[in-house]
Each structure stands twice: as structure tokens, then as C-alpha cells.
Amino acid sequence: MSRFSALAHRQQGLLLTGGGAMIMAPDALLIKVADLPDAEILMWRGFLSALGFLLIALARYGRGTLAAYRRCGWTGIAVALLFSLTTCGFVLGNQYTKAGNVLMILASAPLIAAILSWVILKERLPRRTWLAICLCMAGVAMIALDDSGAGSWVGNAFALVTATTLAINFTLCRTRPGVDMSPMLVFNGLIVGSVAGIFWLAGSEPSLPATNQLAVVVLLCLFIVPCGVTLLQRGPLYLPSAEVGLLLLLEVVVGTLLAWWILAEQPAPVAMVGGALVLGTLSAKGLYERRLELRQRAGLETIAVAETTPPVTVDRSSTL
Secondary structure: OOHHHHOOHHHHHHHHHHHHHHHOOOHHHHHHHHOOOHHHHHHHHHHHHHHHHHHHHHHHHHHHHHHHHHHHHHHHHHHHHHHHHHHHHHHHHHHHOOHHHHHHHHOOHHHHHHHHHHHHHOOOOOHHHHHHHHHHHHHHHHHHHHHOOOOOHHHHHHHHHHHHHHHHHHHHHOOOOOOOOHHHHHHHHHHHHHHHHHHHHHOOOOOOOOHHHHHHHHHHHHHHHHHHHHHHHHHHHOOOHHHHHHHHHHHHHHHHHHHHHHOOOOOOHHHHHHHHHHHHHHHHHHHHHHHHHHHHHHHHHHHHHHHHOOOOOOOHHHHO
16 A cells, blocks of 8 residues: 555545645746747647646556546536636736736635535535635735736636636536546647637747747646646545635745745735735644544544443452
């Protein structure tokens, strides 16, 4: 048995989702560093990520890859379409509005997912999760405050599409418990790449990006996006969709910190407080729930020992 398999179900979900969010942290930064036109960056992101997703699926499932696709069914097709909208919304949102606006709107994803799960799946979240969502939204708002503004209503709309489709995607995955939807991300890449490729070819004379730009695009789209998104897409197998969205805020905070560091930006003090609030909230929630899990496990072990221990009988005749 591997160390990962030995972990509790919930711990596996936290590790997968948190790991995926951390891998995806440089996403927005590298999009800006690549500095390519909208259609071109979406085309490269689509086709290269599709190749990456396919290689991951083949490595995981081998000869059973086709069976893995068949298990996804129509729900998997819906997931691919939704994530295509998420990809376009995220990339175009960063292109057309201020980064702070995108962050604030994206922070609403766990709240939308929580409401959808409550209405559609009848999943009731504990009060601590609702409190964590509110605190994290406040923290992200503080981070984005320094960079927010009216921006472009088109960019803000794209960011809202990102948050909404992401929440629907994670909630939809919860309707098929035990079915891994991550192989369907190949079709998301093909859809995005094909549509963007048409606009790229129809625009000005197409040409390959410069070597340094191409290196950034390959790193982001062939390695970072497939690995990170595959882990995130597996999150709903283990956790409620609202908690997956909540852990996704790690990408927002760590990605912002990376941008400050690499681009040598000086963050406002309120932004630093906001980042500490998000990280502190997620850490405190994780530690508290880990403590609850250990208590429950100890209680179950005590009950199991009590049930297997034979009752002690006293031989009263020997004392006479």
C-alpha cells in the first residue's frame, strides 16, 4: 500500500486539491509574461494542454484509457464544455480587466459552489466552512483592493464566467461519485485550441512567438496546466465542491505573492494582511478538522476495542 492510499479519504482530497492549486499558482503570472495576443495564447494553451492531459491519462490508465472515457458519459462532456468556458474566461478576464477585479470575482467561486451543492445535491456544509468562505472572500478583496477599479465590464464578465462555470463543474462532478472526470479535460483543450485557432488564423498574419515566449508557453501549457488542473479536477471525488473552490483560493494568494516577488512589485500593507487572512483561515480550518478527525478515529477505536473484549467474570466460589 502506498503512503497516499494509507491516508484518510478526506486527507487525500485535501492533498490533491491543495497540490493542484499550488502547481497552478504561476498561471496568471506566466500568461502576462508570455504577452501574446488573446487568440494565440488560448490556441497554444488549448492544444498543448490537451496533449498534456492525454499523456497523463495514458500514464494513469494504460490500456484502460478508453474505458475511463466511457465511464464519464454525458456528464464528462458537460465537464469538458464547462472547463472550456472556465479557461477562456480566466485568460480573457486577465487580458481585459485589472488583475484585482479578476481575483475578487474568482473568490466568489466557493460561495457559488456552496449554494449549488445545497440546492442541487442537498449537501449541508458545516458553519465553519461558511465562515471560512466569508473570511477568505474578505482576504482576497483586501489583496485585490490595491489593483481593483472599474476596469472593463467585458473583462469583469469573463471573470464571472470563470467563477460560475468552475463552481458548476465541481458540483456536477459530485453527481457522479467515484467517477474520475479528469480524462475529459483533453476535450476541453481541443475545444479551446480549435476555436481560438480559427480566430488566430482569421486575424493578422500568423507567426510563431519568439523563443523566450514559446518557452514560457510550453512550460505553462504542457506541464503546469495539465498537472495542476488534473489534480484539481479530482478534488470533487473526495471533497464537497465548495471546499474544492475554497482550496483553489491558495492559487489566488500564492500566485499574487509570486507576481509581487518576480515583478518586484511593492504590495500595500492591506494586501499583505489579506493574504495572511486567507492562508491563516485555510490553515486553521485544516488543523481543526484534522483534530476532529483524530478524535472521531479514537472514539471508533475505543468502541471497537470494547466490542471485541470479552466481559470479565468473577469466580465468587473461590472467595468463600
